Amino acid sequence: RKPTLALVGATGAVGTVMRDIVSTRDDVYGEIRLVASARSAGKRLPVRGEELVVQELTPEVFDGVDIAMFDVPDEISKIWVPIAAERGAVVVDKSGAFRMEPDVPLVVPEVNPGAVRERPRGIISTPNCTTLSMMAAMGALHAEYGLTELVVASYQAVSGAGVAGTERLYAEIEAVAGDRSLGQVAGDVRKAIQNRLGDGESPFPAPLALNVVPWAGSLKEDGWASEELKLRNESRKILGIPGLKVSATCVRVPVVTTHSLAVHATFERPVGVEGVRAILDAAPTVVVMDDPENGVYPTPADVVGTDPTYVGRIRQAIDFPNTLDLFVCGDNLRKGAALNAAEIAELVAAEFTD
Numbered sequence: 001r002k003p004t005l006a007l008v009g010a011t012g013a014v015g016t017v018m019r020d021i022v023s024t025r026d027d028v029y030g031e032i033r034l035v036a037s038a039r040s041a042g043k044r045l046p047v048r049g050e051e052l053v054v055q056e057l058t059p060e061v062f063d064g065v066d067i068a069m070f071d072v073p074d075e076i077s078k079i080w081v082p083i084a085a086e087r088g089a090v091v092v093d094k095s096g097a098f099r100m101e102p103d104v105p106l107v108v109p110e111v112n113p114g115a116v117r118e119r120p121r122g123i124i125s126t127p128n129c130t131t132l133s134m135m136a137a138m139g140a141l142h143a144e145y146g147l148t149e150l151v152v153a154s155y156q157a158v159s160g161a162g163v164a165g166t167e168r169l170y171a172e173i174e175a176v177a178g179d180r181s182l183g184q185v186a187g188d189v190r191k192a193i194q195n196r197l198g199d200g201e202s203p204f205p206a207p208l209a210l211n212v213v214p215w216a217g218s219l220k221e222d223g224w225a226s227e228e229l230k231l232r233n234e235s236r237k238i239l240g241i242p243g244l245k246v247s248a249t250c251v252r253v254p255v256v257t258t259h260s261l262a263v264h265a266t267f268e269r270p271v272g273v274e275g276v277r278a279i280l281d282a283a284p285t286v287v288v289m290d291d292p293e294n295g296v297y298p299t300p301a302d303v304v305g306t307d308p309t310y311v312g313r314i315r316q317a318i319d320f321p322n323t324l325d326l327f328v329c330g331d332n333l334r335k336g337a338a339l340n341a342a343e344i345a346e347l348v349a350a351e352f353t354d
């Protein structure tokens with residue numbers, strides 16, 4: 001039979017993409033329920049070509065649900081994911097609430113699909129979008145060469161911070177547009193944005209228009225940002241390399257959607273560019289875009305809205321024989337969030353017809 005699916009957080013930035021994804025991929029579900037906070041309940045939203053009424057998040061909404069995909073803040077997942085699981089749903093959770101718990105698998109279908117079945121609590125986590133942006137590529141390379149170290153700089157899009165992040169970037173761009181005096185004196189962009197937008201809340205600690213900000217997430221011990229630690233801990237768990245050495249610097253950039261990562265990856269064995277290209281070319285969800293002579297490399301603006309992981313600027317590090325440098329782009333709302341969750345949910349849905 002076809003399982004019943006609940007989409008929880010159906011009205012958010014990722015929720016919107018989730019609706020699009022379940023409407024356009026193979027139709028493996030019977031009933032679909034849209035679920036959101038009381039504030040959004042009653043809205044009508046399209047899924048699979050028909051309008052559905054958004055239902056309020058209550059325990060009863062999960063009765064009869066086989067699979068629930070959650071995209072809500074950590075504190076909401078912490079409360080509601082166990083409730084959905086107790087009511088019999090297999091939950092695919094996008095939040096950070098359960099990712100590092102030993103009895104909850106953290107799954108990227110290209111890398112560790114078998115982990116989907118190891119879910120004693122009925123909960124499966126999907127990684128943070130920054131980690132996900134490189135996982136399909138790194139998983140394929142690890143399988144061949146044995147990954148030992150990752151040094152990463154991220155270039156993260158504002159939609160990673162939700163609809164509020166996207167709104168803020170557009171507002172800031174409008175506030176500075178056409179003013180050719182800006183960007184030449186320390187603090188002038190910050191002042192102009194404050195004067196023109198007022199003291200309105202920004203999800204970012206500094207202006208994004210005409211700027212980049214070396215910060216994403218919340219402050220953790222010793223000056224690390226939560227995004228940087230997620231990248232380290234999640235990569236270790238997904239790849240099954242507990243001792244993987246990882247160091248990251250996460251940076252927010254004025255891009256609406258699609259995270260990019262500059263990756264310096266070291267392996268057990270020497271790596272050559274041709275071999276790496278062949279492996280990445282053979283990876284079904286990876287696209288190699290790497291012809292610098294002709295100006296071909298992935299950029300967020302050129303790949304946004306699509307599903308693959310794009311890899312370019314593939315170089316063998318001159319002073320490090322076992323090390324590769326490469327640049328990766330992935331849509332943070334699709335593979336980085338909704339698509340990975342949908343792919344996991346499809347693996348679970350297949351169990352209903354096994």
Ligand code: 2RA
Nearest residue numbers: 128129130156160161
């Ligand atoms: C961000 N990775 O880009 C986060 C979203 N989960 O802010």
